[in-house]
Amino acid sequence: xxxxxxxxxxxxxxxxxxxxxxxxxxxILPPPGPVLMALGRELVxxxxxxxxxxxxxRVIASILLSLLLAVPAxxxxxxxxxxxxxxxxxxxxxxxxxxxxxxxxxxxxxGIGDASKIALITVILFFQILVVVRDEALAIxxxxxxxxxxxxxxxxxxxxxxxxxxxxxxxxxxxRLSVGTAVAVLFLAESFATTDGLGxxxxxxxxxxxxxxxxxxxxxxxxxxxLALYYLTDWLERRLAPWxxxxx
Numbered sequence: 722x723x724x725x726x727x728x729x730x731x732x733x734x735x736x737x738x739x740x741x742x743x744x745x746x747x748x749i750l751p752p753p754g755p756v757l758m759a760l761g762r763e764l765v766x767x768x769x770x771x772x773x774x775x776x777x778x779r780v781i782a783s784i785l786l787s788l789l790l791a792v793p794a795x796x797x798x799x800x801x802x803x804x805x806x807x808x809x810x811x812x813x814x815x816x817x818x819x820x821x822x823x824x825x826x827x828x829x830x831x832g833i834g835d836a837s838k839i840a841l842i843t844v845i846l847f848f849q850i851l852v853v854v855r856d857e858a859l860a861i862x863x864x865x866x867x868x869x870x871x872x873x874x875x876x877x878x879x880x881x882x883x884x885x886x887x888x889x890x891x892x893x894x895x896x897r898l899s900v901g902t903a904v905a906v907l908f909l910a911e912s913f914a915t916t917d918g919l920g921x922x923x924x925x926x927x928x929x930x931x932x933x934x935x936x937x938x939x940x941x942x943x944x945x946x947x948l949a950l951y952y953l954t955d956w957l958e959r960r961l962a963p964w965x966x967x968x969x
Contacts, residue, residue, distance in 0.1 A: 751934050760938040769935075772922040773942050776911065779835055779918065780903050780950065783842035784896070790843070791850035792892065796884055798851075799858020800876075812855075816848045821906055828914055838910040838918075845906055846899045853895040857888040886962075893958040897951060904947040919943045 735753045742752040763769030798805045798812075824841050831837040861883060869879060911920025919939055927936035 748933055751937060755934050756937040756941060759934045760941050763935065763938055764942065768926065769919075769922060769938060769942060772917055772919050772939075773946065775835075775917045776907060776919040776943070777946060779838050780842065780907050780946070782835075783839045783903060783907075784846060784900075784950075786839065786843045787846035787850055787899075788896070791847045792854055792888075795851045795854025796858055796880065796888070798855040799861075799888070800880075800884065805855065805859070812848070812852065816852055820845050820848070821909065824910060833914045833916075838907065838915075841910055842903050842906050846896075846903060849899050849902070850892060850895050853891050854888045857891045858884055861887050890958070890962045893954060893962065897954040897958070900950045900954060901947055904943060904950070908943060919946070 738753045742750050760769070764773060798808060821841070823844065824837075827837040827841050831840055866879060866883065869883065907918070908920040908923070911918030912924045915921050919942055923936055923939035923943070927933070927939055
């Protein structure tokens with residue numbers, strides 16, 4: 722059923738795109754046929770394939786790094802009321818701040834290579850995941866923890882059998898929602914002060930040369946990257962938290 726929905730959505734998108742191209746009749750909106758042919762040609766034998774791999778590596782590295790940092794930090798704050806009281810003011814200030822404005826600082830400190838892009842996306846995803854994991858850990862009923870401690874469960878047992886299963890669904894949901902944010906920030910970070918990536922391909926190699934067909938091919942490639950990451954997260958949720966789908 723899920724694949725039918727995806728296929729129907731793709732067909733509907735292409736149909737609306739074709740109708741819009743017919744209605745506009747301008748080079749700034751080419752029909753999907755030439756764009757898809759350019760996408761296949763550029764991915765296989767053109768520059769787009771290299772840019773796609775670079776962007777994919779950056780966004781995956783950012784997601785993995787944010788998980789490695791945010792999940793332990795969120796669990797630590799969720800298990801310790803003292804730590805949460807100490808660090809919650811910092812989280813309260815940093816979480817709503819539009820961290821994309823830090824991009825010039827990261828470029829100055831880390832240069833125009835991969836490090837600055839990965840660091841920026843990691844910081845943005847870090848707080849989104851941290852807050853969700855912390856809040857889910859804090860929401861665990863104290864009497865449940867006390868009953869398990871009375872049976873001899875230690876900190877590691879509580880972490881394995883209580884905290885991680887409790888925070889896992891919300892963490893994966895937060896990660897799924899963060900994928901779109903990560904790809905959007907990646908596009909912005911790659912639009913200037915760099916020489917590779919899908920953002921560079923779209924804005925510099927295509928848009929600035931008025932190569933609209935190639936530009937739309939880059940946009941489709943970046944959309945496919947976000948879609949693939951979204952459904953990868955959805956697959957991980959079904960594998961790691963199968964109890965959520967028992968009634969479906």
